[in-house]
Amino acid sequence: MKLICTQSDLNTNLSLVIRAVPSRPTHPVLGNVLLTGNPDTQQVRLTAFDLSLGIQTSFAANVLQGGEIAIPAKLLNDIVSRLPDGEITLEDEVGETVNETETDRRIVTLTSASGRYQVRGMSSEEFPELPQIAGTAVSLPVEALVDGLRGSLFATSSDETKQVLTGVHFTMQQDTLEFAATDGHRLAVVKTTNQAVADSEKADEEGSAAEDSKASQNSYTPSNEASQLELTVPARALRELERMFAPHQPTDTVALYLEPGQIIFQGGNQRLTSRTLEGQYPPYHQLIPRQFQRQLTIDRRQLLSSVERIAVLADQKNNVVKFSIDSVNQQLSLSVEAQDVGSGQESMSAQVTGESIDIAFNVKYLIDGLKALSTSDIQIQMNAANSPVILTPLGGRKMIYLVMPVQLRN
Amino acid sequence: MKLICTQSDLNTNLSLVIRAVPSRPTHPVLGNVLLTGNPDTQQVRLTAFDLSLGIQTSFAANVLQGGEIAIPAKLLNDIVSRLPDGEITLEDEVGETVNETETDRRIVTLTSASGRYQVRGMSSEEFPELPQIAGTAVSLPVEALVDGLRGSLFATSSDETKQVLTGVHFTMQQDTLEFAATDGHRLAVVKTTNQAVADSEKADEEGSAAEDSKASQNSYTPSNEASQLELTVPARALRELERMFAPHQPTDTVALYLEPGQIIFQGGNQRLTSRTLEGQYPPYHQLIPRQFQRQLTIDRRQLLSSVERIAVLADQKNNVVKFSIDSVNQQLSLSVEAQDVGSGQESMSAQVTGESIDIAFNVKYLIDGLKALSTSDIQIQMNAANSPVILTPLGGRKMIYLVMPVQLRN
Numbered sequence: 162m163k164l165i166c167t168q169s170d171l172n173t174n175l176s177l178v179i180r181a182v183p184s185r186p187t188h189p190v191l192g193n194v195l196l197t198g199n200p201d202t203q204q205v206r207l208t209a210f211d212l213s214l215g216i217q218t219s220f221a222a223n224v225l226q227g228g229e230i231a232i233p234a235k236l237l238n239d240i241v242s243r244l245p246d247g248e249i250t251l252e253d254e255v256g257e258t259v260n261e262t263e264t265d266r267r268i269v270t271l272t273s274a275s276g277r278y279q280v281r282g283m284s285s286e287e288f289p290e291l292p293q294i295a296g297t298a299v300s301l302p303v304e305a306l307v308d309g310l311r312g313s314l315f316a317t318s319s320d321e322t323k324q325v326l327t328g329v330h331f332t333m334q335q336d337t338l339e340f341a342a343t344d345g346h347r348l349a350v351v352k353t354t355n356q357a358v359a360d361s362e363k364a365d366e367e368g369s370a371a372e373d374s375k376a377s378q379n380s381y382t383p384s385n386e387a388s389q390l391e392l393t394v395p396a397r398a399l400r401e402l403e404r405m406f407a408p409h410q411p412t413d414t415v416a417l418y419l420e421p422g423q424i425i426f427q428g429g430n431q432r433l434t435s436r437t438l439e440g441q442y443p444p445y446h447q448l449i450p451r452q453f454q455r456q457l458t459i460d461r462r463q464l465l466s467s468v469e470r471i472a473v474l475a476d477q478k479n480n481v482v483k484f485s486i487d488s489v490n491q492q493l494s495l496s497v498e499a500q501d502v503g504s505g506q507e508s509m510s511a512q513v514t515g516e517s518i519d520i521a522f523n524v525k526y527l528i529d530g531l532k533a534l535s536t537s538d539i540q541i542q543m544n545a546a547n548s549p550v551i552l553t554p555l556g557g558r559k560m561i562y563l564v565m566p567v568q569l570r571n
Numbered sequence: 572m573k574l575i576c577t578q579s580d581l582n583t584n585l586s587l588v589i590r591a592v593p594s595r596p597t598h599p600v601l602g603n604v605l606l607t608g609n610p611d612t613q614q615v616r617l618t619a620f621d622l623s624l625g626i627q628t629s630f631a632a633n634v635l636q637g638g639e640i641a642i643p644a645k646l647l648n649d650i651v652s653r654l655p656d657g658e659i660t661l662e663d664e665v666g667e668t669v670n671e672t673e674t675d676r677r678i679v680t681l682t683s684a685s686g687r688y689q690v691r692g693m694s695s696e697e698f699p700e701l702p703q704i705a706g707t708a709v710s711l712p713v714e715a716l717v718d719g720l721r722g723s724l725f726a727t728s729s730d731e732t733k734q735v736l737t738g739v740h741f742t743m744q745q746d747t748l749e750f751a752a753t754d755g756h757r758l759a760v761v762k763t764t765n766q767a768v769a770d771s772e773k774a775d776e777e778g779s780a781a782e783d784s785k786a787s788q789n790s791y792t793p794s795n796e797a798s799q800l801e802l803t804v805p806a807r808a809l810r811e812l813e814r815m816f817a818p819h820q821p822t823d824t825v826a827l828y829l830e831p832g833q834i835i836f837q838g839g840n841q842r843l844t845s846r847t848l849e850g851q852y853p854p855y856h857q858l859i860p861r862q863f864q865r866q867l868t869i870d871r872r873q874l875l876s877s878v879e880r881i882a883v884l885a886d887q888k889n890n891v892v893k894f895s896i897d898s899v900n901q902q903l904s905l906s907v908e909a910q911d912v913g914s915g916q917e918s919m920s921a922q923v924t925g926e927s928i929d930i931a932f933n934v935k936y937l938i939d940g941l942k943a944l945s946t947s948d949i950q951i952q953m954n955a956a957n958s959p960v961i962l963t964p965l966g967g968r969k970m971i972y973l974v975m976p977v978q979l980r981n
Contacts, residue, residue, distance in 0.1 A: 182859060236912065238885040245876070268913075276905075276917030278884070466655070467685060473649040495686075502646065503678075507686030520575070 163252045166220070168206060168244045168273065171251075174207050174218045175238045177431065180401045181209040181216040182234040187428040190287040191232035194238075196251075198286070200227040208291055209234060215291045215434040216405070228253065229285035234254025234268055236280055253282060292434045294427065296420025297390055299333055303428065304411035305353035309340035309493060312351035312560045315529050318344035325369045325440040328393040333419065341445055342396075345569045347526045348445050348563040349533065360468060391398045393442050394424055398435035402426055405433060427452040449563060450549055453542035455515030458555070461539045465531040467507040471495050472524040477502040481567055483521045488513040520546045521569045530562040572638025573662045574608045576615060576630070578654045581661075584617050584628045585648045587841065590811045591619040591626040592644040599623035600697040603641035604648075606661075607695070610637040618701055619644060624808045625701045625844040626815070638663065639695035642679055646690055646803055654683045662768065663692060702844045704837065706830025709743055710897060715763040719750040720813040722761035722970045725939050727806040728754035735850040738803040740882040743829065751855055752806075757936045758855055758973040759943065772949065803852050804834055808845035812836055815843060859973060860959055863952040865925030868965070870901060871949045875941040877917040881905050882934040887912040891977055893931045930956045931979045940972040 178194055186192040195208040205222040209215065224526045241249070250272040271278045279420045310329070318326040323344070332339040340351045406415060406428060415428035442448050468482060475482050477499040485494040493511040520543065531539075535552035543550040546569070552562040573784035588604055596602040605618040615632040617824040619625065640663050650654040651659070660682040681688045720739070728736035733754070742749040750761045816825060816838060836843045877891060883891050887909040901922040908914045930953065941949075946964035956979070964971040 233912075236883065236887070240880065240915075243876070243880040243883065275880065276915060278913065278915040280882075280913035281911065466653070470650065470653040470685065470688075473646065473653065477646070501691065502643075503688065503690035505650075505686060506689040 162196075162198050162230060163226040163250070164205060164222050164224045165248055165250050166222035167507050168241065168246055168249050169204075170220045170222070171249060172241050173204075173242075174220050175234075175241055177218050177405060178207045178209040178216045179234050179238050180404070181211055181214045181520060183211040186211075190231060190283060190289070192233060192235070193283055193288065194234040195229065195285055195288045197229045197230050198221060198222070198224040198227050198251075200224045208288070210289055210291055210434075211571055212289060213395070213436045214401065216434075217291060217432040217434075218402065219430040229241070230267060230269060231283040231285055231288045232280060233282075240271065240278050245275050247274050258335050291432075292423050292425060294418050294425055296418045296423070296425075297333070298416055298418050299338065300414050301353060301415040302411060303406050303409045303413045303415055306426075307336070307354050307403060307407050307411075308417050308558045309338065309351045310399055311535075312533050312558055313340040313342040313349045314399055314403065315533055316342040316344060316349035316562075320344070323395050325438050325442050328395045328438040329399055330391065330393045330442040331419075331424075332447075333390045333417075338417075341442075342441065343445060346523070346565060348448060348561075349530070350445070350449075350561045352559040354559075364365055390419055391442065391486040392419060392421075393438040393440070394435055395438055395510075398433065405431055419490055447550065448549060449561060450542075450544060452544075453515075453551070454544045455486070455518060455542070456511075456513075457493065457541040458538060459509070459541065461531055461534055461537060464493075464539075465528065466494050467509065468524055468527050468531065471497050471505045471507060472528065474499045474503055474505045475524045480523050480525055481521050481569075482524050483525070483569060484520060485525065486511070486513055486520070487516050488515060488517045504535075516540060518543070519569060520550070520566050522550075522564060523567055526564045530564060534560065534562060572606075572608045572640060573636040573660070574615060574634045575660050576631050576632035576660055578651065578656055578659050580630045580632070581615075581655075581659060582651050584615075584630050585644075585651055587815060588617045588619040588626045589648050590814070591621055593621040596621075596874060600641060600693060600699070602643060602645070603693055603698065604644040605639065605641050605695055605698045607639045608632070608634040608637050608661075610634045617836075618698070619633050620699055620701055620844075621626045622699060623805070623846045624811065625842075626702055626811065626907045627842040627844075629840040632976050639859050640677060640679060641693040641695055641698045642690060643692075650681065650688050650690070654681075655672065655685050657684050659683050661864040701842075702833050704828050704835055706828045706833070706835075707743070708826055708828050709748065710824050710826040711748060711763060712821060713816050713819045713825055713926065715748070715827050716836075717813060717821075718968045719748065719761045719763050720809055721945075722943050723750040723752040723759045724806055724809055724813065724967055725943055726752040726754060726757055726759035726972075730754075735803050735852050736846050738805045738848040739809055739835075740801065740803045740855075742964045743827075743830075748827075751852075752853065753855060756933070756975060757940065758858060758971075759940070760855070760859075760971045760973075762969040764969075783873060784929045800829055802829060802831075802834060803848040803850070804845055805942055808843065813842050815841055858959060859869050859961065859971060860954060862954075863925075863961070865896070865928060865952070866923075867903065867951040868922040868948060868952065869919070871941055871944055871947060871964075873919055874903075874949075875938065877905055878934055878937050878941065881915045881917060882938065884909045884913055884915045885934045890933050890935055891931050891979075892934050892937070893929060893979060896921070896923055896928050896930070898925060899925045926954060928953070930960070930976050932960075932974060932979045933977055940974060944970065944972060 183191055191211055197206040203224050204219045206219045208217045253267050253269045267282045269280045269282045280465050326344055330341040338353050342349050415426055418425040422437055424435055424437055469483050474497040483496050490510055491513050494508045496506045529554050534554045536557040538555040540553050546566055549563050549565055554560055593601055601621055607616040612635050616629045618627045663677050663679045677692045679690045700884045723739045736754055742750040748763050752759050772913040825836055828835040832847055834845055881892050884907040893906050901923050902918055904918045906916045917920045940962050944964045948965040950963050959973050960976055964970055
């Protein structure tokens with residue numbers, strides 16, 4: 162193989178795929194990145210795969226001679242990231258330095274204006290194959306995907322023993338994709354309306370052939386469960402997905418290929434694959450109250466600042482902040498009493514409907530939710546001091562954040 | 572006590588002094604910051620002291636009623652840093668909430684536009700007194716102090732068992748202040764010429780009274796050891812000193828008060844005190860060769876980039892990089908052979924005098940030194956492959972960096 166590319170392209174793409182390289186590989190080859198030079202397309206493809214999460218990217222290069230080789234990922238990334246701007250020539254040789262007993266070892270030479278680096282690579286044959294595109298497809302704008310992830314990922318459980326709760330639950334219906342996450346104490350649900358699905362469906366119904374959109378190559382097939390397909394994707398893979406697609410244009414399209422045990426995201430020259438989490442996701446819709454006796458409309462940033470300040474004192478105690486909702490004065494007061502340490506109190510105006518009430522929350526869950534809701538005003542809806550409370554944005558993304566109040570001690 | 576100040580002033584000054592508050596105080600009072608309101612000067616003073624490092628700052632405020640109180644430092648800082656811009660009223664009450672058995676406990680109330688916070692404080696009587704200004708004084712520009720610290724601090728030992736080597740050694744002579752640091756493998760020495768000392772001395776010799784400069788209140792007294800005063804200051808205190816004074820104007824003046832066991836730095840409204848390290852500092856001047864058989868003049872940044880790149884491969888092995896200095900071609904080549912992993916080679920032009928030589932270094936020590944030398948060109952001087960090598964800047968601060976080569980294995 163021999164190719165010439167820019168340091169910038171190789172560096173940018175390496176830093177994307179390296180996120181799928183395990184820090185302690187269970188098998189030596191998984192510590193590598195697979196580099197493929199295609200002389201026909203004049204493209205270089207990089208692949209990393211830890212057997213659960215896989216990332217693949219491509220970029221244009223001058224591929225003089227095609228080939229494929231696995232190269233130690235961290236070492237290659239460390240060298241390339243420090244090379245000066247400009248062209249890099251990458252070449253691999255089979256021959257002279259290869260030991261008879263180790264025929265799969267090959268030498269990769271990187272030459273740049275500053276110097277010459279040689280790294281021992283491995284035959285590409287050992288590198289595990291990334292799952293192929295198959296299954297049900299849906300495509301949605303980058304903006305909807307990133308919005309869904311930002312509004313749900315933070316609410317997943319970080320406790321590995323909680324299995325399905327460590328992932329985000331995707332529910333795909335005919336024209337919507339719902340993201341849900343809960344750690345047992347709070348629940349975040351984002352619904353994105355997905356015009357592209359309807360389009361691809363229509364194309365299919367009309368029997369017209371898929372055009373050049375990858376997303377439409379696999380048409381949407383309604384499942385038996387009332388046109389609904391569900392799966393839970395590990396938060397770790399989705400954090401990489403968010404990082405990968407957040408810099409894209411909001412209107413770019415990402416295609417999702419869903420099949421049992423596997424999900425693939427494809428957008429532009431980038432692909433992310435992930436195994437899905439096994440197990441029944443809790444029936445979270447049952448938790449969301451349909452009616453509310455009390456409602457509060459309030460400035461989100463002002464409330465967030467107050468809760469963050471009062472959290473300093475709440476941290477000293479049990480992380481509990483008391484909300485005194487005063488419908489007479491149309492006011493919300495926050496207070497914390499941390500015995501032996503101190504106390505804090507803040508007040509702000511709010512539009513209150515329903516009777517006054519005292520209700521308490523864990524500050525951490527409140528802060529997480531207030532940060533994830535992105536609009537300037539929000540609604541807080543509740544029934545009693547011991548039943549679920551719902552936070553929703555006024556405008557913006559279609560999101561629900563449910564948090565359980567905690568008991569006041571007096 | 573009652574005072575009104577801006578959130579910005581209180582926050583800025585708190586974040587400075589809090590660096591002297593131990594994370595795990597040996598005595599409860601040391602976890603506090605001492606706040607003193609002076610109605611005569613209309614100044615608020617903050618003090619923190621861990622019995623080794625002390626930091627004190629002052630700022631203007633509307634002091635309505637004077638007083639002094641110790642307040643839990645981290646809690647106060649966490650609250651104040653989150654308060655909105657604008658005025659803060661700070662008040663302490665002795666009375667209602669005070670328990671009979673705990674007469675030293677007092678309540679401090681902070682009121683801002685957003686709300687009201689109360690924190691339990693302690694009587695100022697328990698707070699240890701900061702060392703008073705005394706001893707030999709010298710004053711130097713902020714620029715010289717910060718330069719001296721930047722050129723030496725990095726070479727101190729981080730191994731607490733190495734005692735004096737964990738500090739920077741100060742040698743004060745009539746008109747110079749020398750900073751030296753070594754961890755046993757490399758040595759950094761910076762000499763600053765200090766005009767201000769000579770001035771204050773002259774003033775003293777002429778018998779004229781010190782004017783309004785604090786620095787000249789304590790005149791320079793030549794010690795018995797040929798007008799030389801030496802002490803070693805812990806790196807930890809000096810890192811805070813650098814952080815504290817780096818934002819000052821380069822031409823501002825810092826006064827140093829030296830006495831056995833103690834050093835005080837005073838500049839503007841800020842003071843830092845530190846105990847000194849006990850023990851004989853190694854006679855490092857003996858290590859510096861007087862004559863050299865070989866010399867190299869080279870672009871510092873280019874060499875640093877090359878060493879940083881080649882360090883990626885050196886990291887895989889024993890951190891050793893080989894320098895091949897070629898006087899015929901006026902070239903320096905760097906190379907690393909990391910068996911079973913790979914190899915790297917870089918070359919650059921250099922002005923070489925003396926015979927060609929191969930010599931090897933630990934990359935870490937080279938990188939540290941090349942970063943600390945701030946000029947665009949540097950000189951590297953040496954005799955043989957097993958004797959000390961000296962790096963000096965061409966122009967800029969008066970600095971020497973000595974590094975021992977390592978043995979080449981072949």
